[in-house]
Amino acid sequence: MSIVIRMGDIYESVMELAKRRGFVWPTSECYGAVAGFVDYGPLGAMMKRNVENLWRRFYVIREGYYEIECPTVGSESIYIASGHVKGFADKMCQCPQCREYLRADHVAEAHGTNGAACLSAEDLAALLHGLPCPACGELLENPAVFDFNLMFETSIGPGSQRKGYLRPETAQGIFTDFNRLVRFYRNRLPFGAVQIGKSYRNEISPRQGMIRLREFTQAEAEIFVHPDQKEHPNFSAYADYAMPLLGIEQQQKSTPSILVTMKDAVAQGLVANEYVAYYLALTHDLLLRAGVDAEKLRFRQHLPDERAHYAEDCWDAEIFSERFGWVETVGIADRTDYDLRAHAKESGESFTVFIPFDEVRYETRRRIVADMGVLGPQYRGRAKRIADALAVATPGNEGAEVTIDGETIFIPKSLYREVEEQVEIRGIEVRPHVIEPSYGIDRMLYAVLEHSYAEEMVEGEVRKVLRLPPDIAPVQVAVFPLMNRDGLDEIALSITGILAERAILAQYDDSGAIGRRYRRQDEIGTPFAVTVDYDTREDGTVTVRDRDTMRQVRLPIGDLPETLASLIAGTLRFDQL
RNA sequence: GCAUCGAUGGUCUAGUGGCAUGACUUUGGCCUUCCAAGCCAAUAGCCCGGGUUCAAUUCCCGGUCGAUGCACCA
Incomplete structure (x- = not known):
């Protein structure tokens, strides 16, 4: 009846259609577009909302992970804690000869400087002067060293007293609301929260249209689980779900992905735990439902050297684009307690959940109780600190030694007594692990457009058609x-x-x-x-x-x-x- | 960010140192009983800034955007 014709550059065709019919436009064209930013036109905005709502159906309605909405501007402390301020600001310089961009600290380290990453730009520039460029070998002359952080910086309030950043991911908002969320979910694990919204990364060189944006939409879920209980309560729903996985082993041996059920993937140790496996399957399910071509979808495990050091397991859903090749569209990671630990450290709050034991436990504890009646008058201002130090000290036969302000003080036995007491332990504070499925909505939208786009000959005319799922179509x-x-x-x-x-x-x-x-x-x-x-x-x-x-x-x-x-x-x- | 190439109605395109082509689309009218039919008309364009010139869409310089390569991509 109809013949599908070969298409030239499908990206060109899809983007031409998208522009002409009001899906995606270059932003603020009347003043000249800006690379890395796009406007969604009437149909694009509608379709994007449909994709987001499909995502909500999976994560909010089905999984029961409620959605929150946090500011896109965050104070500096958030990103100091998350590691973005430090980890995302590289000292860079450019070789004046070959114009190669260099990591200034790497060059310095290579020539024997330790801890170069902590030096100031001026000090680094001085160090680099006269060193050979690792790319072309020419000597660097007074190279300009500059910070490059992929976060957009801004200031909060007048006089720019307070530094802020546009969020580079939506996840941090969920982490910073953790203690509120724990109460909202009535102190029980597991629970999850999601956020759909804009994130910002000041990409050095955004190319590839909607694939690499400076402002983009993420849909992220943070699922907080007990570190020792990574069995998903609803795992049976996807236990027999089979999909192709490209694990570390397959990549290292260059063998094709293997088709496995999630149950087997966990049993074989290919996927770290049921939670990760569950969201791999759910993501596969969701992406197909959104209109991604099953033949152009794969799940690839991060290799040990590309995985963050704290992550227990990490997979990317990659979607094949005729133009861009395999594009990372979803990341699914077991981030352990890294994020909560980091925020606990920075904020001083606990970021834990109190998990009661089934039965109250009793423990016998030895404690050292100081005789404040004597200690107080004798040590005055230091008495309290000495008593605190005593409480955790290990006394000898004659007495105990404590160290206050670097001074070691011997407290004779007569000034304290050792008590043995029964303590009730009703439960423990647990810092949950985080399972994080993170979706790039714009990439997903582009992939769906590209995979849906078809041209066919009907009675001598080219018929262009987007075969979108009915509820995704604008x-x-x-x-x-x-x-x-x-x-x-x-x-x-x-x-x-x-x-x-x-x-x-x-x-x-x-x-x-x-x-x-x-x-x-x-x-x-x-x-x-x-x-x-x-x-x-x-x-x-x-x-x-x-x-x-x-x-x-x-x-x-x-x-x-x-x-x-x-x-x-x-x-x-x-x-x- | 560097290098190379490019930019003409909404789309595809012709062309030029002196009134900027054509097709498709869109809008209105006529016609039309199910898959971009026909006829008439209308709307609409030389990426931005500077320079050279009597005159620049055209030549030169700078910028923006896009493509490609390099670099970058926690």
């Missing part, structure tokens, strides 16, 4: 009068209204020949089109046309809301009509 239904007269238009308009009341986004169009109107909708991926013709006036039926097959069936107008709603939800297939 517009769900188009409504046409066959002729723009004889009352057909009024009927079509009233159908549009009826569908709107059922919260179905229907677009009315009476302009131009009917075939042209079908093509217009094909191009933006509208899955269904309702046409009012002369039979409608006789028997109250209309045709419903399926985008992918271009087949039509007649239905009574009264059935439309229910039938279309089921078709869009995917509970009914068109070929079942």
Whole structure:
């Protein structure tokens, strides 16, 4: 019936369509676009929201991880704790000869300077002067050393007293709200929270359109689990879910990915635990549901040298793009307690959950109780500190030694007594581990557009069509009068209204020949089109046309809301009509 | 950020130191009983800034954006 034709540069075609039909535009074109930023046009914004809502259906509604919303501007302390201020600011310089960018501290380290990363830019520049460029060998002359941090910096309030950063990921907001979240979830593990929102990274050289943006949308879930209980309570839902995994071993031996069930992947130790496996499967499920081509999706495990030192296991969902190759779109990591520990250290708060024991436990503890009646007058200001030090000291036969301000003081036995007491232990403070699935929504959206895009020959004409899942498509239904007269238009308009009341986004169009109107909708991926013709006036039926097959069936107008709603939800297939 | 190449209505494109092509799209009208039909009309463009010149969309310089290579990508 139709032949799919070979396409040239699919990226060009997809982006041309996306621009022309209002999916994605270069930002602020009237002043000259800025690389790394895009505007979502009317259809793009609609489609993006549909993708986000699909994500919410999986993570918020199904998993029960509630969504929070934090500021995109955060104070410096957050990112000092997270490691972004230090870990993301590299001292760099450029070789004046070959123009190679160099990590200034690396060059200095290579020539025998230890701890070069901690030196100031001036000191580093002085050190580098006269050293050979590792790229071209020319001697560096007074190289300009500058900080490059991928975070956008800003100041909070007038006079720029307080430094702030645009968040480089949404995750930190969930971590900084941890203690509130623990109470919200009534002190029980596991629990999770999610956030969908903008993040910012001042990429040195953003290329590749929507793939590498300076402002982008992330959907992140942080799932807090007991460190010793990494069995997902609902693991059975995905235990038998089979999908191809490209583990470390497969990559090192250059063998293809292996098809395994999640149950086996965990049993074989390929995936670290049930939680990670569960979200690998859920992500696979979600991406296919969003319109990603299963053949162009793989899950790749981070190699030991690319995995962060604290991560127990880390996988990327990579989506194949004709233009960009394999693109990391989702990261799924077991981050252990790294983030919570870092914030606990920086903020001084605990970042733990109190887990009660099933039964109260009793422990016998020895404690040293100072005789403050004597210690107080004798040591005055230092008495309290001495008593505290005594409490944890290990006394000898004659007495105990404590060290205060570097001075070792001997406290004779007579000034304290050792008591043995029974303590009730009702539970312990546990610092949860974090399982983090992190999605790049813009990349996902681009991948869905690219994978959905098709050109085919229909009766000598090229038909461009986006085969988007019905609930991802920006517009769900188009409504046409066959002729723009004889009352057909009024009927079509009233159908549009009826569908709107059922919260179905229907677009009315009476302009131009009917075939042209079908093509217009094909191009933006509208899955269904309702046409009012002369039979409608006789028997109250209309045709419903399926985008992918271009087949039509007649239905009574009264059935439309229910039938279309089921078709869009995917509970009914068109070929079942 | 460096190097090379490019930028003409919404889209694709012709062309030029002197009134800027054509097609498609869009809008209006006529026509039209289901897949970009036809006819008439309309709307709409030389990326931005500076220089050379009587005159610059065209030549020169700088910038922006895009493509490619290098570098970067916790």
